Amino acid sequence: MSSQIQTFAAILIIGAVAFVGFGVAASESGVATPTSEDITLSDSGAYVDERDALGYGDNETVVHNGTTLDEGTDYSWNTSTGELTRLSGSSAPDGATVTIDYAYEVPSKITKSIQSTLSAGTIPLPLIILFLAVVAVWGWL
Incomplete structure (x- = not known):
């Protein structure tokens, strides 16, 4: 027994x-894929189009009217969820359309x-x- x-x-x-x-x-395990898209920068946050990603890179670039915005000053970027949120005091107004270049991991x-x-x-x-x-x-x- x-x-x-x-x-x-x-x-x-x-x-x-x-x-x-x-x-x-x-x-x-995933494959890193770079992309670029226009998104609305708002105080309440907005998610990027690639919602089925395993994760997002921390090397994003956010541009408004030709000016590169600063992470931590103008916006916050959540690398787990792909959410971009405007911070108070940002040089871009709430509701502005910005271009974000980022990398995300898609499942292989x-x-x-x-x-x-x-x-x-x-x-x-x-x-x-x-x-x-x-x-x-x-x-x-």
């Missing part, structure tokens, strides 16, 4: 580590495949791992 419990524990641990490991690897084809497989296996995969662990305890494996 002791070896069956050890097998049960080993299957659960290996299964959990593998499931989490694939998820982390998939969420952190492999990453998208892993994510779709993991999302499809969100419920069945842990149940299969649990089933194998129970079968191991009963001595069928």
